[in-house]
Amino acid sequence: MNMENYxxxxxxLLSFEKSFRQFTQxxxxxxxxxxxxxxxxxxxxxxxxxxxxxxxxxxxxxSAAMAVSIGKLEERExxxxxxxxxxxxxxxxxxxxxxxxxxxxxxxxxxTAEAKVEAPMSEEELSQLTKLQKKLFRxxxxxxxxx
Numbered sequence: 208m209n210m211e212n213y214x215x216x217x218x219x220l221l222s223f224e225k226s227f228r229q230f231t232q233x234x235x236x237x238x239x240x241x242x243x244x245x246x247x248x249x250x251x252x253x254x255x256x257x258x259x260x261x262x263x264x265x266x267x268x269x270s271a272a273m274a275v276s277i278g279k280l281e282e283r284e285x286x287x288x289x290x291x292x293x294x295x296x297x298x299x300x301x302x303x304x305x306x307x308x309x310x311x312x313x314x315x316x317x318x319t320a321e322a323k324v325e326a327p328m329s330e331e332e333l334s335q336l337t338k339l340q341k342k343l344f345r346x347x348x349x350x351x352x353x354x
Contacts (some may be wrong), residue, residue: 216343222238237311244280245313248306259289283306285309 232241240248246264263273277300280286285306293295302310328336 213343213347217347220340220343235316238309238313240279240283240285240309244276244285245310247276247280248285248302248310249302249304252307252310256299258294259288259298259300262300280306 223305232243232244234240235242235245238245247266250265251257252261259273259277262268263270266273268276277286277288277298281288283305284303287301287303288298289301292301
């Protein structure tokens with residue numbers, strides 16, 4: 208693959224990332240919470256309580272952006288934030304019952320929405336996409352550009 212093709216692929220990925228970011232900022236109907244915040248709640252549901260630093264790394268966010276997100280979730284009583292015993296600079300974030308109920312509501316409405324999608328990506332397609340992205344990034348690391 209020549210450099211022009213890599214650049215084209217890179218810009219397509221950037222475009223997708225921008226579209227995905229815009230999509231995740233939309234409010235989930237009936238929840239008054241953005242999809243990005245729902246993703247944080249789902250992470251907590253799947254992994255249990257965790258540190259705010261872990262969430263920052265997991266979601267590739269800045270500390271400030273994650274603090275804002277955590278603040279919004281805490282304000283809506285969807286999470287509880289407590290100072291970690293072992294590191295006073297880190298907060299432990301936990302899902303509340305209200306947060307769990309919201310996730311159940313969102314899951315129910317998601318099933319209805321997913322049924323409307325004509326040709327959703329299969330698990331195999333998603334796996335292939337992930338492998339291709341990783342391969343592309345590995346190859347980009349090996350290319351040296353003389354500027």
